[in-house]
Amino acid sequence: MTVRPIITLPDEKTLRQLSRPVAVDQAARRLFDDMLETMYDAPGIGLAAIQLGVALRQLVVDISKEPETKKPLFMANPEIVWESETLNVYEEGCLSIPDFYELVERPAEVKVRYLDRNGEGQELHASGLLATCIQHEIDHLNGVLFIDHISKLKRDRVVKKFAKAARLGKL
Ligand code: NI
Numbered sequence: 416m417t418v419r420p421i422i423t424l425p426d427e428k429t430l431r432q433l434s435r436p437v438a439v440d441q442a443a444r445r446l447f448d449d450m451l452e453t454m455y456d457a458p459g460i461g462l463a464a465i466q467l468g469v470a471l472r473q474l475v476v477d478i479s480k481e482p483e484t485k486k487p488l489f490m491a492n493p494e495i496v497w498e499s500e501t502l503n504v505y506e507e508g509c510l511s512i513p514d515f516y517e518l519v520e521r522p523a524e525v526k527v528r529y530l531d532r533n534g535e536g537q538e539l540h541a542s543g544l545l546a547t548c549i550q551h552e553i554d555h556l557n558g559v560l561f562i563d564h565i566s567k568l569k570r571d572r573v574v575k576k577f578a579k580a581a582r583l584g585k586l
Contacts, residue, residue, distance in 0.1 A: 418449075418452050419467045420467075421453065421510050421511060422465070423511045423512065423513060424577035425574070425578045429465065430465060430511055431558040432465055434465050434472045434557070435470055437472050439491050446469060446473060447491075447532055449467065450467060450473065450474075451477070454475055454477070454510070461549075462474065462475050463555030465558075466511050472493070472556045473489075473491050474489075474549075474552040474556065475487060475488065475490075476548050476549060478544050478545050489531055490527070490531070490549075491529060491530040491534070492529060494529065495550070497526035498522035498525045499523050502520050502521065502522060503522070503547065505519060505547045512560065512577070515562075517562070519551075519564045520564070525540075525549060526539070526541075
């Protein structure tokens with residue numbers, strides 16, 4: 416397992432890519448393991464392959480807190496097959512948008528179908544933080560960032576901040 420560099424703003428060219436469906440083979444498992452290692456190292460609670468510059472539909476999530484046992488979830492080709500009408504608000508952040516947090520409203524519960532690390536079909540009913548985290552990561556697979564769910568004013572402000580920092584050589 417290798418910790419790989421995480422793509423951040425202002426690299427929207429990479430982050431806005433649509434990720435392709437993946438076959439869960441040895442290479443996919445290796446990528447899963449690198450993603451998990453990178454996420455734990457950051458640290459974060461979710462990571463999509465595109466954040467490592469790989470446009471494949473793979474994500475990892477682990478919302479367990481120390482000193483709980485780690486509970487990593489590996490998802491390939493995840494699909495939301497049901498979402499609740501009830502919404503929930505969480506303050507979200509993203510490893511690709513460091514040090515920026517904002518409230519985002521999403522369905523409070525979702526049912527997601529995916530292939531696990533062994534390529535076996537699974538269905539998970541998620542609620543609370545886990546539901547939010549899975550939706551945030553699936554958004555990444557479609558080139559969507561959590562700042563797309565906030566006001567345009569706030570989004571423009573954060574995008575400009577990262578563009579400016581990159582120009583000044585701070586990133
Ligand atoms: Ni993110």
